[in-house]
Amino acid sequence: MTQPHLGSPYYKEPGPKLDAESPFESMMERFRFAADILGLDEGMFQYLSSPAQQVIVSIPVVMDDGRIEVFEGYRVMHANVLGPGKGGIRYAPDVNLDEVKALAAWMTWKCAVVNVPFGGAKGGVRCDPKALSQGELERITRRYTSALIDMIGPDTDIPAPDMNTNEQVMAWIMDTYSMHARKTVTGVVTGKPILIGGSKGRREATGRGLVTVTLAALNKLGMMPNRTTTVVQGFGNVGSVSALLMHELGSKIIAVSDVSGAYYNANGLDIPAMIEYSKANKNSLEGYKGGDPITNQELLELECDVLIPAAKEDQINKHNAPNIKAKIIAEGANGPVTANADSILDEKGILIIPDILANAGGVTVSYFEWVQDRQGYFWTEERVNRRLNRMMRDAFNLIYGVKEQHNITLRQAAYVYSIKKVADTLKLRGIYA
Ligand code: NAD
16 A cells, blocks of 8 residues: 655544633533523533534645645534524634634524524635635635535525635635536625625624624723724734724724734824725735834733734633733634633623624624525615614623623623523424434
């Protein structure tokens, strides 16, 4: 038998991370806490902590130089109790099944929190998009889609963009699925270009929803947005829109960062200028001169009213949590605060608007997009934004009510509400035998 050569991408079962601060462990720790409060029985606990379906596919692709390279792709459906699965697809060199499982479960709770009729799913392809040509990216996407053709669909599981995937990737998925179906099926993915069935307002939806719940939180603390300071980590889709809307509401944005570093100005940064700069500079703030350079670590520990971590997971952990000085943390990213950091921040009296609520604006407008695709009738941006604001405000008030009722944190309340909703639905539906 020939031995696989070194560095060969032969299938290898990805093991769970042993680090207790892994995203899946963080999710499970919060799940267990909420399950205890709800008195969830053992069987229901098992059901809701096990993904309904986990698929690993090999994606052979002919590269531009003629070589065949095999990539590994994942799709996990955590639960489809409330409706079809819903969740993004991320392309990254380090994406793994453990991470995708955690993110899929997160989607179940997130959809339940904002009351959209979807279950939770997530997908990923282990690849380095920066090292791939556009043609290679398209071939990976199309082959990945065809491998999942029996799993995804407008009534079963509806992907969307996530880290390193975008409207173009969604257009390829929609086209590949439609070619197999022998008809155009726009509702198979959300986050599409508007020209092929995307929704107005989708691009800004996550940042807009985040700012809506941040305003609601400021209101609870008796604070006016135009007398606040804000710090934003990450200047991509979520970070830049959140920063811009907070800026427009009169908040002083004293620091923002991206992967190139952090930029600080005590008098407030010029956010529209930074967005222009980043656009003209390949989506990077590298070399921006309108603020003093600081590190991402220093940025997180700045004294401010609102801190918006909108880059990636595990940014605020047990090591830096004691130094965080914000009054409100609105989680733009998924899992930017680890479970270990939660209790430290709670003791300091910091109000955390949890990811499954704070960044649910994206899935809410994805739901609107799916509704519009199925109706074949498209809404104005004003209608999209108005309905988004209403759903986010309602969700915040609902979860705040649960927080007060049980005297728990907003995060715990979000899990208690969403797990109860899924468990109650499951009890009504019963277990199919
Ligand atoms: P993006 O790729 O558009 O932007 C990510 C930003 O984070 C970039 O500016 C990048 O430079 C920066 N970044 C990366 N690593 C960093 C680091 N170590 N320190 C500081 N900055 C860093 O991604 P996005 O769509 O804005 O998503 C960001 C987060 O929000 C992810 O966790 C994603 O899962 C989550 N999220 C996104 C959406 C959405 O609709 N886009 C919805 C819900 C949740």
